[in-house]
Amino acid sequence: MTDPIDSSAGLQRRTLLQGTAGILATGIAPFVHAQEKIVLRYLGTAVNQDKAIAEKFKADTGIEIQYVAVTTDDVTKRAVTAPNSFDLIDTEFFSLKKIVPTGNLKGIDTKKIKNADKITTLFTKGEVAGKAVGDQGTAPKKVIYLEGEKSKKFAAAPTQFMSLIPTVYNADTLGIRPDLIKRPIGSWAELLNPEFKGKAAILNIPSIGIMDAAMVVEAKGIHKYKDKGNMTKAEIDLTIKTLIEAKKAGQFRALWKDFNESVNLMASGEVVIQSMWSPAVTAVRTKGIACSFQPLKEGYRAWAAGFGLPATLSGKKLDGAYEFINWFLDGWAGAYLNRQGYYSAVLDTAKAKMEAYEWAYWMEGKAASQDIKGPNGDLLAKAGAVRDGGSYEQRMGGIACWNAVMDENEYMVRKWNEFVAA
Amino acid sequence: MSAPNSSAHAPSPSVHAVKAWWQAAPFALVFLLFFLIPLALIAMVSLWNFNEYELIPAVTLRNYASLFEGCSQLTDNGDLCVTLNTYLSTFKFCLLVWSITLLIGFSVAYFLAFHVRSSTMQTVLFVLCTMPFWTSNVIRMISWVPLLGRNGLVNQMLMGMGLVEQPVEWLLFSDFSVVLAFVHLYTMFMIVPIFNSMMRIDRSLLEAASDAGASGWQTLWNVVVPLSRTGILIGSIFVITIVMGDFVTIGVMGGQQIASIGKIIQVQTSYLQFPLAAANAMILLAVVLMIIWGLTRLVDIRKEL
Numbered sequence: 001m002t003d004p005i006d007s008s009a010g011l012q013r014r015t016l017l018q019g020t021a022g023i024l025a026t027g028i029a030p031f032v033h034a035q036e037k038i039v040l041r042y043l044g045t046a047v048n049q050d051k052a053i054a055e056k057f058k059a060d061t062g063i064e065i066q067y068v069a070v071t072t073d074d075v076t077k078r079a080v081t082a083p084n085s086f087d088l089i090d091t092e093f094f095s096l097k098k099i100v101p102t103g104n105l106k107g108i109d110t111k112k113i114k115n116a117d118k119i120t121t122l123f124t125k126g127e128v129a130g131k132a133v134g135d136q137g138t139a140p141k142k143v144i145y146l147e148g149e150k151s152k153k154f155a156a157a158p159t160q161f162m163s164l165i166p167t168v169y170n171a172d173t174l175g176i177r178p179d180l181i182k183r184p185i186g187s188w189a190e191l192l193n194p195e196f197k198g199k200a201a202i203l204n205i206p207s208i209g210i211m212d213a214a215m216v217v218e219a220k221g222i223h224k225y226k227d228k229g230n231m232t233k234a235e236i237d238l239t240i241k242t243l244i245e246a247k248k249a250g251q252f253r254a255l256w257k258d259f260n261e262s263v264n265l266m267a268s269g270e271v272v273i274q275s276m277w278s279p280a281v282t283a284v285r286t287k288g289i290a291c292s293f294q295p296l297k298e299g300y301r302a303w304a305a306g307f308g309l310p311a312t313l314s315g316k317k318l319d320g321a322y323e324f325i326n327w328f329l330d331g332w333a334g335a336y337l338n339r340q341g342y343y344s345a346v347l348d349t350a351k352a353k354m355e356a357y358e359w360a361y362w363m364e365g366k367a368a369s370q371d372i373k374g375p376n377g378d379l380l381a382k383a384g385a386v387r388d389g390g391s392y393e394q395r396m397g398g399i400a401c402w403n404a405v406m407d408e409n410e411y412m413v414r415k416w417n418e419f420v421a422a
Numbered sequence: 423m424s425a426p427n428s429s430a431h432a433p434s435p436s437v438h439a440v441k442a443w444w445q446a447a448p449f450a451l452v453f454l455l456f457f458l459i460p461l462a463l464i465a466m467v468s469l470w471n472f473n474e475y476e477l478i479p480a481v482t483l484r485n486y487a488s489l490f491e492g493c494s495q496l497t498d499n500g501d502l503c504v505t506l507n508t509y510l511s512t513f514k515f516c517l518l519v520w521s522i523t524l525l526i527g528f529s530v531a532y533f534l535a536f537h538v539r540s541s542t543m544q545t546v547l548f549v550l551c552t553m554p555f556w557t558s559n560v561i562r563m564i565s566w567v568p569l570l571g572r573n574g575l576v577n578q579m580l581m582g583m584g585l586v587e588q589p590v591e592w593l594l595f596s597d598f599s600v601v602l603a604f605v606h607l608y609t610m611f612m613i614v615p616i617f618n619s620m621m622r623i624d625r626s627l628l629e630a631a632s633d634a635g636a637s638g639w640q641t642l643w644n645v646v647v648p649l650s651r652t653g654i655l656i657g658s659i660f661v662i663t664i665v666m667g668d669f670v671t672i673g674v675m676g677g678q679q680i681a682s683i684g685k686i687i688q689v690q691t692s693y694l695q696f697p698l699a700a701a702n703a704m705i706l707l708a709v710v711l712m713i714i715w716g717l718t719r720l721v722d723i724r725k726e727l
Binding site: 071073074076077080097098099101102198204206207247252253254255256257261264268269270405409410413414416417418420421422 | 474475476488497501504507508511567568571572573574591594595677678679680681685686689690691692693694695698
């Protein structure tokens, strides 16, 4: 197990995970490229890996993007254990607490990023339209800057080097079936309302699911957390206890882990209320089934993903990766993502590539003046419809907390298993 | 394989011993590379410490200790601790699935072996049994979901016939659906070995039993069952090891809210808690080995084969 570590010179010997990494990496045939042709291996979740984006980028620059699609958990796992198996990583900000200390990521030089200063203040300052938003959990502003290019530490104040360049982000809330609930839903507390016994579901990704549960606990007035994204052991106990009680009372129909699972649960009517992701709500709707992404008075749980560069990337590939990031922030991809219901990191450039009526619907919360179509031409909303949650400022301004990795992560996972086993 | 023969009239035992070693070498090597070494690594990692992003090779028993933490008393909710609770639920599924698959598997094998006369027909029916295996496990499992759901076909039928007023909820995401899926998926692992050992039963034994005045049941119980026990044992080992380690079926059919050891290990690996997962895996391995050891006490599998 020592051999592969030597190959990734300069890295901590104790970091045995990287030993496994080396083994994995050597299992992958070394990429040999002709001088002019660059292929970037893009590691991320399937959600963000759109074929159209790769095709457009190749048409524009000649650089090929090769998607490596794995789950959110596996993105982190590979970043920690197999840093040489990708050239560009697309991961969530909360994973950084695990990845950055390994030294497997290199700081991104913002001097080489054309639109770096236009990245929304949500990331750089934690503000939307000049107003601070909730920063509980792993808020991007806490982890976006590194002390230097090779640093394993986050910087408290802005520096030249960013850990990730934000790509997409959004704020999650409960998804409901208005046709089956038939009354307004306005609070996270409804998730555990016995009225929906046997018809509710929660996310079975422990670190995210527990935050949703915490939103419920706060909404029910059981406890006020100092930081929902970084609970104490006692707070974890309390949150899990609430979940176990609900589970024993038969509240949950199922737990879900995967995008499609949540779509199926909702579309089949097995579940009428559940924590949900915005594109999953869209997916239920395109099946012709009523589903809303319900704004709630306690606010949203936000998440954000971004591009990172592996520490070992160099030469032409590194230039190619920078070119891709620059291209990505240049508007075409941003507009594409905005039309899917996500938000793009640089709003100005995306706006330039969208029609005025699209921008008004997606970003300003105005009624659609004509039919709204997704990037692939599917009808998403008829003229006159208004986006759930309103404008960008309303939605992103309503962030209560961010997806996070807690200090007590190990204990939390153990307690979560207790919930699943109860 | 030639070892038992050669020992009888071996000119020089040492030459044969060398030959035997050579014959065993390829498989031993594969076994060593892909089983023993990884297993040793897992055992080693299970003793390591870790944090969010690295494994620390310092021997500690904390992973094992944390598995059994709180197991000496009931939790606040009156449950056993997670580990015991999970093992109990896994054992429950094991027992249910094992007995049902055994019953069905034995019956099907018996029918194929003794009631179907022509060997062509036997082959045709046997292939028919394996046919579902041409699609993937997960697909076969998921296809139950629209059938058993709240608005699924079964509930529509029951309500249409006026048998129930409200949709039956326990059909899906319940112990019932988990056992159903397991039985559907793994009965074949019982049928094949039992059928195989039944085909090797000397038919004259059945005639002898009948001549001696044994009834059908007596023949079945005193002749067929004892002579098929190798098959039963092999089938049982398949089914039990699969159910003990499963996390996909229990996850999909149980609505992700039924615990299994496999599921816990999977969650731990996805959170980079490899040492905890390794400790869990070692314990699971020990438990499964004990079950198999217990089973092989009942049948001397080497002698029977």
